[in-house]
Amino acid sequence: MTSQATGLIPDPTAGSLDPDNTTVAVGAVGAGDSGEPAAPARDSQQRRRGFVRRFVRKPVAMTAFCWLVIVVLGCVFAPLLAPYGPEDQDLMAALSTPSAAHPLGAGELGLDVLSRLLYGGRITLLGVLISCTVFAVLGVLAGMIAGFRGGWVDRLVMWLANLAFALPAVIILLVVLAIFPNNETAAMVALGILGAPGLARIVRSVTLGLREELYVKAARLSGLGTGTILRRHLLPRLAGPIIVQVSLFGAAAVGLETGLGFLGLGVTTATWGTLAAEANSRLADQPWLLVPTGFVIITFILALGLLGDGIRDTLAERYSLQPSKKRRRRRSAPADGAAVRPDAHRQRKARPAAAASAAADSTADAAGRATDVDGAPDPLLQVDGLTVAFPNQDGCELTVVQDVSFSVGAGEAVGIVGESGCGKTVTASAILGLLRGGGRITAGSVRLDDTELTTADAATMRSVRGGRIGWISQDPIASLDPSFTAGHHLVEAIRVHRGGSKAVARQRARELLELVRIPDPERMLRSYPHQLSGGMAQRVGIACALACDPQLVIADEPTTALDVTVQADILQLLRTLQASGTAVILVTHDWGVLADLCQRAVVMYAGEVIEQAPLQELIDRPAHPYTRGLLRSNPHQAVRGEPLPTVRGTVPAPSHWPAGCHFADRCELATSVCRAEPVTLHRVSAERSSRCLRIDQLLPRPDVEQVAGHAR
Ligand SMILES: Nc1ncnc2c1ncn2[C@@H]1O[C@H](COP(=O)(O)OP(=O)(O)OP(=O)(O)O)[C@@H](O)[C@H]1O
Numbered sequence: 001m002t003s004q005a006t007g008l009i010p011d012p013t014a015g016s017l018d019p020d021n022t023t024v025a026v027g028a029v030g031a032g033d034s035g036e037p038a039a040p041a042r043d044s045q046q047r048r049r050g051f052v053r054r055f056v057r058k059p060v061a062m063t064a065f066c067w068l069v070i071v072v073l074g075c076v077f078a079p080l081l082a083p084y085g086p087e088d089q090d091l092m093a094a095l096s097t098p099s100a101a102h103p104l105g106a107g108e109l110g111l112d113v114l115s116r117l118l119y120g121g122r123i124t125l126l127g128v129l130i131s132c133t134v135f136a137v138l139g140v141l142a143g144m145i146a147g148f149r150g151g152w153v154d155r156l157v158m159w160l161a162n163l164a165f166a167l168p169a170v171i172i173l174l175v176v177l178a179i180f181p182n183n184e185t186a187a188m189v190a191l192g193i194l195g196a197p198g199l200a201r202i203v204r205s206v207t208l209g210l211r212e213e214l215y216v217k218a219a220r221l222s223g224l225g226t227g228t229i230l231r232r233h234l235l236p237r238l239a240g241p242i243i244v245q246v247s248l249f250g251a252a253a254v255g256l257e258t259g260l261g262f263l264g265l266g267v268t269t270a271t272w273g274t275l276a277a278e279a280n281s282r283l284a285d286q287p288w289l290l291v292p293t294g295f296v297i298i299t300f301i302l303a304l305g306l307l308g309d310g311i312r313d314t315l316a317e318r319y320s321l322q323p324s325k326k327r328r329r330r331r332s333a334p335a336d337g338a339a340v341r342p343d344a345h346r347q348r349k350a351r352p353a354a355a356a357s358a359a360a361d362s363t364a365d366a367a368g369r370a371t372d373v374d375g376a377p378d379p380l381l382q383v384d385g386l387t388v389a390f391p392n393q394d395g396c397e398l399t400v401v402q403d404v405s406f407s408v409g410a411g412e413a414v415g416i417v418g419e420s421g422c423g424k425t426v427t428a429s430a431i432l433g434l435l436r437g438g439g440r441i442t443a444g445s446v447r448l449d450d451t452e453l454t455t456a457d458a459a460t461m462r463s464v465r466g467g468r469i470g471w472i473s474q475d476p477i478a479s480l481d482p483s484f485t486a487g488h489h490l491v492e493a494i495r496v497h498r499g500g501s502k503a504v505a506r507q508r509a510r511e512l513l514e515l516v517r518i519p520d521p522e523r524m525l526r527s528y529p530h531q532l533s534g535g536m537a538q539r540v541g542i543a544c545a546l547a548c549d550p551q552l553v554i555a556d557e558p559t560t561a562l563d564v565t566v567q568a569d570i571l572q573l574l575r576t577l578q579a580s581g582t583a584v585i586l587v588t589h590d591w592g593v594l595a596d597l598c599q600r601a602v603v604m605y606a607g608e609v610i611e612q613a614p615l616q617e618l619i620d621r622p623a624h625p626y627t628r629g630l631l632r633s634n635p636h637q638a639v640r641g642e643p644l645p646t647v648r649g650t651v652p653a654p655s656h657w658p659a660g661c662h663f664a665d666r667c668e669l670a671t672s673v674c675r676a677e678p679v680t681l682h683r684v685s686a687e688r689s690s691r692c693l694r695i696d697q698l699l700p701r702p703d704v705e706q707v708a709g710h711a712r
Pocket of ligand 1: 391426436
């Protein structure tokens with residue numbers, strides 16, 4: 001079962017993955033895909049500008065930043081910069097305005113205002129730092145875990161957050177200071193804890209959105225653990241809101257710390273707060289004293305807010321450099337189209353039957369390698385009676401995929417086909433153990449080679465995802481984290497399973513890019529997702545899926561988002577991959593794509609497998625009225641001037657599945673027997689099975705070998 005391990009990856013220097021060399025040459029595709037330089041070159045320049053260059057162009061944020069740096073450095077280096085010690089007295093200069101000896105004047109007993117501001121700032125800023133650290137660590141951790149995990153963890157964290165909100169913060173702080181008199185650290189820690197639920201709520205709501213991003217799913221599918229995904233893929237996207245919230249909280253903490261000092265509740269030594277209190281007490285004698293202290297406190301708070309806004313805007317610009325979906329689609333067309341086969345479009349339009357036999361022929365060797373003496377493929381993947389349910393709004397579980405059984409032999413390509421909502425993606429996700437939204441496998445089993453996946457622990461599943469099973473997404477650009485280069489994605493995917501140094505992983509990444517026919521791998525390693533066309537991004541996605549020589553690749557509508565000419569190349573790549581010995585599950589609702597690649601098809605309808613058969617047989621003689629209807633309504637077979645036949649009605653939602661045959665309400669052959677009770681999948685011949693009771697109306701008698709009992 002590990003046959004793919006070494007033989008899978010042909011020598012990249014051979015120039016092409018194509019086993020029969022009948023199609024695209026490396027140079028051709030390479031030229032085509034590299035024929036998209038204009039936009040990437042511009043994007044590349046924009047990228048190089050980087051965060052710092054964009055930030056320094058914001059005069060307000062830069063001024064705020066400089067002022068904060070000056071104040072912080074002044075406080076940190078107070079022993080070096082301050083002309084006097086914080087308690088040094090110059091009685092002759094008491095309550096004086098600015099002079100050469102005292103640049104900001106002197107307070108009671110001739111204490112130098114500038115020196116006390118610098119020394120006092122050390123205590124104030126340390127308190128603010130402590131408070132912000134507690135606020136950020138607690139808020140970010142709680143928010144990310146609640147948003148990412150969901151379920152009871154989310155409910156618990158939100159319950160605690162609501163509880164914290166309900167507590168009167170000022171009273172709690174006064175209680176803390178009563179327990180720890182003049183202990184400002186305790187007060188600032190308490191302030192951080194009391195503020196953290198607010199940050200947690202914001203982080204949670206952003207995380208809830210981010211966790212549904214395809215690139216997060218892709219990271220899980222490549223085997224990354226939750227901690228790594230949170231740290232590497234979510235935290236950078238959360239940085240904007242976190243920075244803004246921390247800066248606002250920092251400003252509030254400065255205000256509170258000085259307030260405590262002003263009220264005499266903080267430390268007794270000089271802080272900005274005690275200085276303000278002193279100045280306030282001598283307002284009638286020397287009003288000037290309030291000016292420097294008030295100025296520093298107010299401008300520091302203001303600068304924190306402006307800095308937060310500036311950083312947030314700069315981060316937002318970084319992401320706004322990504323093209324819109326529409327632009328992505330536009331870019332995927334001409335860039336790749338320039339050098340694809342002239343007959344690509346025609347091939348895509350080819351009748352499924354013709355393409356099916358081509359697929360069968362071109363992959364006969366691979367399939368042959370994977371068959372035993374009886375001609376039955378080795379079941380690399382065996383799915384038995386898989387049933388999946390999701391919690392519905394009433395808190396009950398609703399079954400959305402029911403009793404799904406099929407197998408995939410080593411090196412075999414199997415297509416799962418059906419209308420939207422039939423359960424294809426849920427089935428694929430269940431195989432990978434990645435059901436979102438509280439979904440769970442309620443019955444059945446999934447076995448990969450010798451590993452039972454439905455009962456495997458988290459560590460085993462992480463090693464399976466991205467290791468033994470690769471995944472190719474339907475939206476290649478969205479599957480790549482916009483914060484990272486293609487090289488980073490590949491190196492990450494390689495190292496998570498194989499470990500080793502970055503240099504070795506990068507070399508392997510380069511080889512993988514050559515393998516998927518990317519003409520300038522070095523440049524691609526440095527490219528960000530927004531710089532890629534759809535076709536290029538999909539090649540990178542395929543390279544990621546192949547990173548650890550998987551036994552099986554699940555491709556979820558891998559060509560749906562691509563231009564038709566690029567589709568042909570991606571399909572060719574998958575065909576070649578499969579011919580090299582890797583099994584492929586292709587999730588699709590496109591017969592053309594299916595026929596291009598697969599030897600067998602599994603047809604799903606309303607959560608059930610309703611038919612499975614070798615592709616050519618299924619196309620020639622469908623054994624279920626739904627398959628027949630789907631094939632008739634295939635747009636590739638449309639006759640100009642004639643309306644395209646359709647299957648009337650729509651797929652019923654899982655909550656409205658009929659008691660009997662799920663297809664009965666749309667079926668022209670259905671009788672009362674079909675509606676009476678559930679219909680099981682029964683064997684039609686050695687390699688075929690169907691869930692239809694009227695099969696004798698569809699197939700000639702000799703084909704109907706056996707119709708087993710249909711009642712459950
Ligand atoms: N998180 C979820 N919570 C509840 N129901 C879900 C969830 N995900 C999917 N479903 C339901 O499961 C059923 C199958 O959905 P699935 O996405 O697998 O269909 P599909 O055949 O892959 O469709 P498409 O081709 O549009 O992707 C649908 O009825 C869908 O509403």
